[in-house]
Amino acid sequence: MQDYRTLKLLDKFEKVFRSFGIDYKIMRKILQVKLTMDGRRVPTIFSQNAKKRDKETNNQYIKSLWIYVLFGLFMIPFMLMGENYLFQMSLFYGIFTFFIMTSMISDFSSVLLDIRDRNILFPKPVNKRTISTAKMIHVLIYLSFLTIALAGIPLIVGLFRHGFLFFITTVVSIILIDLFIVGLTALIYLFILRFFDGEKLKDIINYVQIVLSLGIMVGYQLLVRSFQFIDLSISLEPQWWQVFIFPMWYGSIMEVIMNGNTQLFHLLFTVFGILMPLLSIWIYVKLNPAFEQNLQKLSYHGKAKEKQPGRFSQLLLSIxxxxxxxxxxxxxxxxxxxxxxxxxxxxxxxxxxxxxxxxxxxxxxxxxxxxxxxxxxxxxxxxxxxxxxxxxxxxxxxxxxxxxxxxxxxxxxxxxxxxxxxxxxxxxxxxxxxxxxxxxxxxxxxxxxxxxxxxxxxxxxxxxxxxxxxxxxxxxxxxxxxxxxxxxxxxxxxxxxxxxxxxxxxxxxxxxxxxxxxxxxxxxxxxxxxxxxxxxxxxxxxxxxxx
Incomplete structure (x- = not known):
């Protein structure tokens, strides 16, 4: 199997993984197998336009990243604006979140909800924490590729336009957003797995993915409407519901660092932007054993009860x-x-x-x-x-x-x-x-x-x-x-x-x-x-x- 560059980069953090009780060599081998198998998987956004023989030797996900680079070009204007960082960066992070979250739902949910690890590796003498960490690193590897493709060019533009402090703050904010999206998605699925099972569980997961897609679209509209445009000036009237629009957390971080705005509203959002991603990942790690255990419910293939059509349905069908x-x-x-x-x-x-x-x-x-x-x-x-x-x-x-x-x-x-x-x-x-x-x-x-x-x-x-x-x-x-x-x-x-x-x-x-x-x-x-x-x-x- 190919020894991937991402794994060589991961080797530099071997001691960190071992300090958390993870068998790094086993985890690396699991990741190597997963990355090899991914060469035969094509992301939803790119469909399967590649020829079959190409799929066996190339990772179609990596080849599809050009379309995210194209999407990233549309975010450059937000980097070229003036110094209303709360407005422009909230919109930037909102668009970024939209693409990351939709990709998370369409391409990475199947990885988080994969039960093959449990069926193949759990009977073997492999540390369960090692297996769950390999799954998380697997998602983060591809999420990092997607993030670089989507935000790479805008970040370079922002570096030349606003300086190094702007650049490094944006990089840290993007990393925190990625962590929050992964943790939040995993916790939502954990909640569903906890209370439902069987065929109903599979249907509910399907509906949750759909609701998340709609929520992203509605949330972006709420983000835009949070700002008022008066005589070419942009103002914001703080409202309690804005705390749920998390791209504004990171717009506030930029406002605090770049403009020195220390209003309570901005400080509160800054604290949320830093603590919530770390808290979500910490909760997921703590609850991961329960998550893996409940994943077994997805292997149930029972048949859902079918309702007999009523008289009205029969009459309507006849018409x-x-x-x-x-x-x-x-x-x-x-x-x-x-x-x-x-x-x-x-x-x-x-x-x-x-x-x-x-x-x-x-x-x-x-x-x-x-x-x-x-x-x-x-x-x-x-x-x-x-x-x-x-x-x-x-x-x-x-x-x-x-x-x-x-x-x-x-x-x-x-x-x-x-x-x-x-x-x-x-x-x-x-x-x-x-x-x-x-x-x-x-x-x-x-x-x-x-x-x-x-x-x-x-x-x-x-x-x-x-x-x-x-x-x-x-x-x-x-x-x-x-x-x-x-x-x-x-x-x-x-x-x-x-x-x-x-x-x-x-x-x-x-x-x-x-x-x-x-x-x-x-x-x-x-x-x-x-x-x-x-x-x-x-x-x-x-x-x-x-x-």
Whole structure:
């Protein structure tokens, strides 16, 4: 096996590890095996675009860091600002936290929740503290690569712009943020593992990862809105809830050190910024034996209880789907979207963003003028809920159980129309419609019943848009491809192009609203267009699809 440079650097701290009762030679060998295995793993953000033979000799994670370098370039302006360090560095650390936390959730959660160490190494004469430390160092090695890629260039710019003291303070703050994110993530999972088990545990972990993704986005908005912009000057009115926006802790550290601002608010946040990361790591180390013990619950593969569909569900299904074949594929797709964890982890955050984004746009447009809000056309921001449709339409062809797709070929399926139409209807009514109904109820409260025809219009456009996406995207049998192929063939560019249709729908809607009864004419035209597309789009033969 290759002797990695990171391990040679780690050798310099051998005495430190031994002082904590860790068998360094064993830990080093475990890390060497883990790093070798990582050469075959590709991070979520980079997908699996590499060729198979390249995966066996190169670490795809290291090769993917260029995209984080690109993201880091967008943080340079915060380094070039003046000397309002609390504002500019809070935003810098907020963006940095966003990328680190999302990467932690998507790429490193599987490492923290890995039970292979327990199954393979625990029966062997290996110190358990050595095993848990190897796991933590494994995460920190890759987190350090990610941190350098993301913040390296901005740090160099900051060094030339503000000096060495600024540079070293930022480096220490970034290290503390990394430690806090690792410790906080591990403690959240520890809490979940403590109180849940079995299949329910796996589902809850999935939902927590989704909630964390949404929390990062909402938290960043709260961070920006903590500052007031008056005549090109930036001011901050301290509020109690700002203590939970931890990027501001490190903005305060910079404010104290660079500007000598010793107000109680800044000193308190500085203490939080230093103590909380160390405290979280210390608690994790103390509770690590319980964490490793509770991880065994993840090995339980019991079957969750399935609820029988009620009469209302059966009646609704009969209205939505016309044929028995379409009903069968509707039920199958609904079950896959409900139980496929990889699908939920990739699709559900998008659903959450579709709820959050319209309100963020409204908040950024109107602060306290609710009277003007209720009479305006800001309800058209609900069209942002449509941007999730192309993303999930692409995801519908992927599955963690893709090897079972042979059943499609062996089953007596003569026509493919029920397969595709049933699957898309399942997505619309099981995933999109609940989110849209939630948004509609809130929008009705904000804007009144006058927008009811508009809400119906948007849903009709969403159904039409789903079919348009299906017609443009490459045809594949639902749930027949591995998630390893996700994002291949420039899906990102195609999805972005499809999102432009959302702007077209919103623009037409806005233009129609300039006429008194235009919305009702638009409804009639939309129903006819949707019916025509749904009738023609799914007439596809086997030789025109992949899978």
């Amino acid at each position: 939505i789907c016309r044929s028995q074949e379409e009903k069968a594929f509707f039920r199958f797709a609904s079950s896959m979207m409900k139980n496929e964890r990889d699908f939920k982890l990739k699709a559900y955050p998008s659903l959450g963003f579709s709820v959050v984004i319209p309100f963020i746009l409204i908040m950024n447009t109107f602060n306290t003028d609710f009277d003007h809000l209720s009479t305006g056309k800001s309800y058209l921001t609900i069209y942002f809920s449509l941007i999730i449709i192309p993303t999930i339409m692409v995801l519908l062809k992927f599955s963690g159980k893709y090897k079972g797709a042979w059943i499609y070929r062996s089953a007596p399926i003569k026509h493919l129309k029920p397969m595709f139409s049933g699957t898309i209807k399942a997505f619309i009514f099981k995933l999109y419609l609940p989110v849209y109904l939630l948004l509609s109820v809130i929008f009705l409260v904000l804007f009144g019943v006058r927008i009811l025809p508009d809400l119906l219009m948007v849903f009709l456009n969403a159904c039409t848009y789903a079919v348009m996406c299906f017609m443009i995207l490459k045809k594949s049998i639902p749930f027949s491809e591995s998630f390893d192929q996700y994002n291949q063939n420039s899906n990102g560019a195609i999805i972005f192009g499809l999102m432009l249709f959302v702007a077209l729908f919103a623009g037409l809607h806005y233009a129609i609203r300039l006429f008194s009864y235009g919305i009702y004419l638009y409804l009639v035209v939309a129903i006819l267009c949707m019916g025509t597309l749904w009738k023609l789009a799914f007439n596809i033969s086997w030789d025109k699809i992949r899978g």
